Amino acid sequence: xxxxxxxxxxxxxxxxxxxxxxxxxxxxxxxxxxxxxxxxxxxxxxxxxxxxxxxxxxxxxxxxxxxxxxxxxxxxxxxxxxxxxxxxxxxxxxxxxxxxxxxxxxxxxxxxxxx
Amino acid sequence: xxxxxxxxxxxxxxxxxxxxxxxxxxxxxxxxxxxxxxxxxxxxxxxxxxxxxxxxxxxxxxxxxxxxxxxxxxxxxxxxxxxxxxxxxxxxxxxxxxxxxxxxxxxxxxxxxx
Numbered sequence: 711x712x713x714x715x716x717x718x719x720x721x722x723x724x725x726x727x728x729x730x731x732x733x734x735x736x737x738x739x740x741x742x743x744x745x746x747x748x749x750x751x752x753x754x755x756x757x758x759x760x761x762x763x764x765x766x767x768x769x770x771x772x773x774x775x776x777x778x779x780x781x782x783x784x785x786x787x788x789x790x791x792x793x794x795x796x797x798x799x800x801x802x803x804x805x806x807x808x809x810x811x812x813x814x815x816x817x818x819x820x821x822x823x824x825x
Numbered sequence: 826x827x828x829x830x831x832x833x834x835x836x837x838x839x840x841x842x843x844x845x846x847x848x849x850x851x852x853x854x855x856x857x858x859x860x861x862x863x864x865x866x867x868x869x870x871x872x873x874x875x876x877x878x879x880x881x882x883x884x885x886x887x888x889x890x891x892x893x894x895x896x897x898x899x900x901x902x903x904x905x906x907x908x909x910x911x912x913x914x915x916x917x918x919x920x921x922x923x924x925x926x927x928x929x930x931x932x933x934x935x936x937x938x939x
Contacts, residue, residue, distance in 0.1 A: 743927070745929075750931065751931065752912070752929045752930060752931035752932055753868070753912065753914075753929040754929070755926065755927060755928070758926065766926075768926065769928065800867060800868070813858065813870035813873060814858075814868075814870065814927070815870075816867035816868050816869070817867060818866075818867055819865075819866075819867055
């Protein structure tokens with residue numbers, strides 16, 4: 711089954727404790743992206759990657775890191791989480807925008823709480 | 826940058842037709858998407874417009890006018906399961922990133938009533 715998976719689905723952590731949210735897709739998609747969703751603010755892009763070893767900042771990259779060592783994986787790293795990073799996070803993937811079909815497929819979401 | 830506006834909430838009756846509008850301002854337009862998101866779930870793709878005009882897909886249609894910076898999503902024969910948030914998203918043909926930076930509106934919460 712074609713899908714985007716994220717782990718963990720739920721996480722409660724404390725300020726300053728490094729964490730990684732994994733994202734994996736099995737559709738051989740070139741493009742992957744991370745979003746956070748907050749009430750009243752909608753989905754905001756954190757980072758995106760056009761292909762392996764190619765990443766770029768979205769609208770809200772501060773406090774986050776990403777890597778794209780393999781095509782299928784795009785982990786989101788919070789080196790020192792803070793309470794303002796409490797949010798619902800979505801990973802998404804799609805074919806390259808140079809193709810005719812590049813709708814984004816979203817993972818199930820990771821609800822992160824930082825105390 | 827981009828600025829995307831859509832109504833916060835709408836209510837409609839089962840079996841009716843509803844139109845959800847989206848206006849945008851962008852420095853470089855490279856396509857507009859509509860997504861549906863049920864509470865607590867991931868967004869799912871509904872439609873994509875890059876040229877002016879109407880795209881129809883079953884009960885859902887989407888319209889785009891690039892000169893007006895305007896799109897709408899039309900939902901026909903509304904069903905209770907259509908109660909969800911509808912997200913308008915614009916792709917930016919920026920100088921970096923190969924034109925794949927996607928900006929979402931805050932979403933329109935649609936409530937379908939009996």
